Structures are given as C-alpha cells and as structure tokens.
Amino acid sequence: MKIATELLKGVLEGIVLQRISTGETYGYEITQYLNAHGFEDVVEGTVYTILMRLEKQHLVAIEKKKSDRGPARKFYRLNVAGEDRLIQFWQQWAYVNTQMTQLKESRHD
C-alpha cells in the first residue's frame, strides 16, 4: 500500500529503533526488512539518514564488521538512552492511537 510520506514522519525513527532493539543489525538489512514488511517504498537513503541521526543523538552503539558478501557493515545496537527513547516512542504512539480512535468514533454534540 502507498503511504503518504508525511504519515511516516516520526514513525520511521521509531520503527528503526524497534528493529535495532531486537538484535544488532545494519542499514541495508533494515531497509530490506522494511521493504518486505509493509513499508515497500522506504529507500536506503532514508534509513541511513535515520541511523546517522540516532548516532548523533547518542542512542546507539556502533561496530563495524566485515561481510562475506560485500563491503563492511556498520552494526547498530541500542544503548540505555536508545532503549528509553524506544519506550517513549511506543507510549506516544499508543497515546496518539487511542486519541485517534476516540476522535473517529465521536460525533458533534
């Protein structure tokens, strides 16, 4: 499904954090995963910008490892600040979700 890119703002960062939190991973793999799981139009450039943003905000630990299939990979793991941010993200998401549902179901007086 085609998703308006504006609807992904803020969401994609949460998704990337979530993906990293379940085990160390790297940009290319994250992109492939998202493309195969409902976010078909997300491109590499987007994921890499997010990863570099996370790094700049000190939410991740990075380790470079050689690959047997191509260039070296930069593996990401969440640090404590990253885990906190992820928790916050899901709380906000749940909250927005709740409010949206109520809004949709409510009528004018």
Add this chain to the structure above:
Amino acid sequence: MKIATELLKGVLEGIVLQRISTGETYGYEITQYLNAHGFEDVVEGTVYTILMRLEKQHLVAIEKKKSDRGPARKFYRLNVAGEDRLIQFWQQWAYVNTQMTQLKESRHD
C-alpha cells in the same frame, strides 16, 4: 501527554478532516476541541495553516457567517474530494497501525 511534533505530521490533517466531516465547523472551534481531546499543544496557527491547505487543494467548501461572540467565522464542510481524502487517510492509518503492531511483536529469526 507531550507528543513529539514529528509524530503528528500527516496525522493532524487527517484529524481536521475528520472533525469537519462530522459537521460544519471553523478553525477556532477545531483548535479548542483538539486541545480538550488529547492534543493539548496544538495551536491555532497550526490549525489555520491546515485549513488553508485544504482549501488550496479544493477539499472543502467555505461559508462565512457572523458570530454573536466576536469576528465572523469561516465554516468548513468537506466536498466529495475531501470525503475521499478522509477515507484514504483512515485506510493508510489503519495500514500503518497494523504494520507497526506486527513489527513490535516480531523478533529477529
């Protein structure tokens, strides 16, 4: 609850469309309503820019009416294109929601 403004991008337009769809309304009222229903930090400037965007995209019909309490109000109603857009919005929202839930519950192999 404090919501990251990035998480509202795209969402607010849908909310405003939804609010208009349940009966003709105007900017100030929409702002008040949102502030009282989970979106406390949304300010007038934001709502008015959205309304003008909707107008520019020909999704609404506008009627100016005198108020007994202050300056004249600009009332908004959705036209057919606006209704379509609203339907699309909820479809995309539901889709993203589904994918997010699956993503949160999934683990690395």
Add this chain to the structure above:
DNA sequence: ACTGCTATATAGTATTACAAAGTAGTTGGG
C-alpha cells in the same frame, strides 16, 4: 569487462507543525 547484488553516504528538495506576532470584533468592569 560487465552486470548484479551488497553496503554506505550525502546534497538538495518538499512538506509540515510550531513559534511568534499581528489584526479585529465583542463584552464587561472600572
């Protein structure tokens, strides 16, 4: 060599929410 896949990086653009300030009409208190 060339193609394709793996992998990272970055410059530029469009969109959008928010901050901040301004303009105006109406009402009620002093």
Add this chain to the structure above:
DNA sequence: CCCAACTACTTTGTAATACTATATAGCAGT
C-alpha cells in the same frame, strides 16, 4: 471611555524529517 479578556483569523519564519538522486565501493559470476 478605556482596558482586559475572549473570540477568531492570518502571516512570516524556523526546525525536523522523508524522499530524490547520485556517488562510492566490495564482491561474485559470466
């Protein structure tokens, strides 16, 4: 009458973020 408070709309500028497009590079198979 003046001023504050509330109602109501508008506009300018800024920050954040996803996307477009492109570049770089390693490795494998033909």
